[in-house]
Amino acid sequence: MNTLLLIILIIIVLEFLLELILDLLNLKARKQPIPTILSDVYPPDRYKQQQSYKVETTHFSLFQNSISTLAIALVLYFGLLGTLHGWLAEFNFGDIVTTLIFFAIVGFVGWITSLPFSVWGTFVIEEKYGFNKTTKRLFVVDSIKSLLISFIIGGGILAIVTWVYHLTQEWFWIIALGIMLVFSLLANALYSRVIVPLFNKQQPLQEGELLNAIKDFGQRIGFPVGKVFVIDGSKRSTKANAYFTGFGSNRRVVLYDTLIEKMSTEEIVAVLAHEVGHYRKHHIWINFGLGAVQSAIILYLFGWLAQSSALSIALGFESANEPVFHLSLLAFGLLFSPIETILGVFTNRLSRTMEYQADAFAAKHNQGKGLISGLKQLSAENLSNLTPHPMYVLVNYSHPTLLQRINRINGE
Template sequence: MSSQVFSVLFVVAVLLTLLVKLALMRRQIRHVRARRDAVPAPFAEAIGLESHRRAADYTAARMRLAIVEVVVNAGFVLVLTLGGGLQRIYGLAGTWFDAGGIAHGVALLATVAVLGWVVDLPLSLARTFGIEKRFGFNRMTPQLFVADLVREGLLAAVIGLPVLAAVLWLMGAMGDRWWLWVWLFWIGFNLLALFAWPAFIAPMFNKFTPLADEALKARVEGLLDRCGFRSRGLFVMDGSRRSAHGNAYFTGFGAAKRIVFFDTLLEKLLPEEVEAVLAHELGHFHHRHIWKRFSVIAAASLGLLWLLGWLMERPWFFTGLGMDGATGGTAVALALFALALPAFTFPFGPLMSHWSRKHEFEADAYAARHAHPGDLASALVKLYRDNASTLTPDPMYSRVFDSHPPALVRVSRLRPDFREPSPT
């Protein structure tokens, strides 16, 4: 393949991905706003018209910002590749470190990451202090926002830079099968992160306290006994420091498993509804959804690393993405691959979304067996209402992007009476 042909394929992939995303986001806005003034009949008793309108406006606002985000990201990728941005960063990093060395490669990749962070920062500010604040969800102060940025930057430096150095060393030292060694290292790192996150990293950002409500604790422990689930404890996270959104999850693996409730969730739901939500999360554990997803990601990453190894031997891969013929190396290949990959893998996104929605149905069914399905249904309705989640997503947008089923479909499976009336 010539570099010119690959350049054309890359531009076509970027533009097609951008156009499809824009078209679907515009469909979502039109679809939701067209149904803004009528609550779907099954939800009419639980969700008022003003709440429904608020959810529609919130969804439209988020979609408008997402449109800006995808345009900016596409432009960023094109500037760094065909615009020669990565070539300039390579030359700049070469003035600091010996060209082609590990330090030079880490500097190159870190610079690209920092530039991406700088480009995303205005969007993050608009999301947090614009949209989230306007709709009453943001509780983040500017001081906390800055503190989070500092902590994230320190973590990226302390953990990310050594990881990048290790990957680049393996790519250069392990011969033709370097991709297998990098994959093994990456899998080991992710398993270690699963263990370390709940115990060491998450507490850097949030406070976790043992669940103090004895009645709720007894109800939850009874559910855990019925489900055969063992954990290191039940914790409440101060999610209200940053947002009014509520959630619950379990994290870690093996002896490090722990169950976490957002304090905002406990404020909104009745004890039996909290139990049903937790039963749903335990359904993910019972069906091994996390490990199934991890296995798919692991297999895909192995294939992608092999592909990167193959592409590194093709000069057109470098020149077709904006590098001159004399520039190559492991760090450049890794950066180009990371920049170009999303445009070519976008068509697989709907498959992953479909798989995720299937998992949600399985977890709901498990919850319905171990808690009252009506309690889960009522909890979901409250969460849709309080989180301003739209009840009327565009079906095509939802099939491509949504990891969770539409509200009406999901709740009606738990409550068969909860359906739209048939047209007469």
């Protein structure tokens, strides 16, 4: 057996085991007593519901993971990706078109096989716990829209990147990096005007107590909040959220209608203060810069490894006498995933630090009390875990736990 393929298969199994261990630790941790300060988050029967929601979603994701790990391992073991490429290459479509068709087929197969899981997750599990508001019709329309968008945007970027790769291998990484950065800036600037309207309605927040309170707060801290929009999140789920998007004059605050329905004005202003904290501390740009550095390293390594046909051979295209771009890309992605997991631990850690900073910003502007009750409210509505395992938090949590955040806001 090909050594590189063996390494890839071992990586896949190890990643699966890591996830399994973390999930099991987390399930065990849920039996811990609730910390006193969090005792008012759930009424007792609601907490029982939270516990069974947690067990059910964990079992379900473990099941889905086992199936997909097994399927990917079999596809690799039998060299099916290489076979697919060999078959496509016979049509002589040219490099770029072959790459596009290859990824279209792989992407479509991935999408169709994950569809039953997504249907079950939405209409059986989320439904059972009262979160789901998506109708079957909306689900179908959403699925088709997302598929089309990923074909258009993903296909577009892929076509340009493939073209650059065949133009120059030496400068590939730096040009591809430039393309990705321009694209992600563009995506950020256009997200709420182009992508969101495809799925949701956004309306300016009506004049009234809430808008006045938000404007008041902005004035007090010398930060014009910009436009405030309400998005109809309730169309799909009862889960609530709020976020900031765009920059400069494009900046807008987006509040889920579910958030407005469930939280008091004081709590919403506090959640908003937290978001302003992210903005004031330049977290968007820090994330952007770090993402750029990470992409640069990944692209450089890829450009270097992709010069050898060993990656294409490992995926089953044994007659490769020169590297095949799309096979190299997939093999590289698989080989790189342990490094990605390790990097994820660091980026999640940084992200948790930023969350503390945003909380501290809100607390400094007298929103600590509202933020604590707002966070409790959000946790209860979303059936969040009050006692996750520390190892699980270390690897997977982009936000500190509710207990950690409250203790920090209270200055403990």
